[in-house]
Amino acid sequence: MRVHPDQLIPGCIVMRDVMGKTNRPIVTKNTVIKPVHITVLHKFLVDEVEVGQKLSNGSSFLPEKSNNQPQEISAVHETEQPPFTEQYLQAVQAYKKMFHQWKAGFAINMPGVREVIVPLIEQAPKHKNEIYSLHHFTSKDDYFYHHGIAVALLSAIIADQLNYSKGEVIQVGIAGFLSDCGMAKIDEGLLSKRGSLTSYEYEEIKKHPTYSYRMVENIPALKNEVRLAVLQHHERLDGSGYPLGISQDKLHTYGKIIAVSDLYHAMTSERVYRSKQSPFKVLEELLHQQFGKFDPTITQTLVQSMTSLSSGMKIRLTNNQLAEIVFIESKYPTRPMIRLQHNDEIIHLKFHREIYIEEIIS
Structure with a gap:
């Protein structure tokens, strides 16, 4: 409109x-x-x-x-929002209601969970670009509710790209949806605190995977791998994660997928204590700074899926300039050669480390 x-x-x-x-x-x-x-x-x-x-x-x-202005101009014109985006925002509202129910001590209603997230998971492979852009809609106040839905969909996309069966994709997505349910058991003041957490407060936050696991461990409709993924989504390959500090071969693949999705959405979203970052900057961090902490196959799958760029694509840069992709070098999938729209200058982003692609616009 x-x-x-x-x-x-x-x-x-x-x-x-x-x-x-x-x-x-x-x-x-x-x-x-x-x-x-x-x-x-x-x-x-x-x-x-x-x-x-x-x-x-x-x-x-x-x-x-x-x-x-005249009424005929200010009136609603039927330029409808993309149906998938609208469904996503409705799911965020549903997650918010569930979160407050969990906070009040209610058990997880699995039929309700499936009703909210499974239809979106089933559509996810056809809406990759929209899912990779969901962080735009996240606000500081509603971060956790967006995060629950976005992590579910990102995890489902990665599972689909890894050629998981449809049933497994749904299970991974449900695990992503439930991974942070234990945040409902954390003091609300910590979740909304502006500024750095104290060491004690951070230790409290680190308990949420355990709380999440306790909330799902006795749900008969859930498979064991889903429960493990919920518990392990903050563990790291090198043992530096939490809550158990386990590593490598003790980690379930579902949890490894959610770990990547969780970090990607968290870093690209606006949060109470941190502004959002460029998705392509986050991908570079996953590839380099976070090397050894995340499963490289899963990380590469996300990177390859998000950087399926081609010559002629229009992009927006972090300095808000518009550009067109001219050439993609396989060694630098996040840093192609581009032509700036305003002056036709051709630059190679691998030589301009301060600039990142903000989003693909066509």
Whole structure:
């Protein structure tokens, strides 16, 4: 739908770049609107913005009538949000309700869990690019609810790319969905704390995989490998993880998949104590700085799936410039040669380490 900036509220999702008089967007596609964006749009005298029919928290957006333009312009136009994205946001709302039920002491309702996540998992292989961009919708306040759904879908995508059967893909996705359910047992003040955690507080947070396991261990409908994945998703190959500090051959593959998905979404999302990072920067960290901690086959699978780039693709860089891919060198899948849109200059990102690809736009 297209609305006047007066009608925007925090949480609206921008569905198309808002362009000004330069080659750089004023507000980019997938931005979750904050008060500062509304101020900027007014200063640039923008007349309309295309946004989705759902807010980032999954609730419906019903714009009020604007006094700044005729009703026929401010009215809702049926530019529908992609169905998969809408289902994702609805699932975030459902996860939020479940999370508060778990916090109140309710047991996990597996039929309810399957009803929420399995339909999305089944569609996941056809919506890879959308799933890799879900971090755009995550806000500081709703991070945990987005995280539960996003980790489930990312894990399912990786399992599918590893040629798991459909049944196994669903099991991996369910394990991802349940991996952080134990966060409901952590003091809420720690989850929303701004600033660094003390060593004691961090030790409390590190208990959540154990809490998650306790919540799922007696559910008859769950397979043992799902329970293990829930317990082990913060373990690392070198034994540096938690809660048990186990390593290598004692780790189940499902847990290794969720470990990669969990870190990817956490690092690319806006959180209370940290701003989001470029997905391609995170991929490079997984390949290099985190080497030895994560299963290399799983890491490479995510990287290869996300960097299925080709010449001619349009991309946005972390400096907000638009560019087109010219050539991809196999040794540097995250750093292709590109042509900048605003001046046709060709640069190779492997020589510009301060710049990363922010997202693929076509």
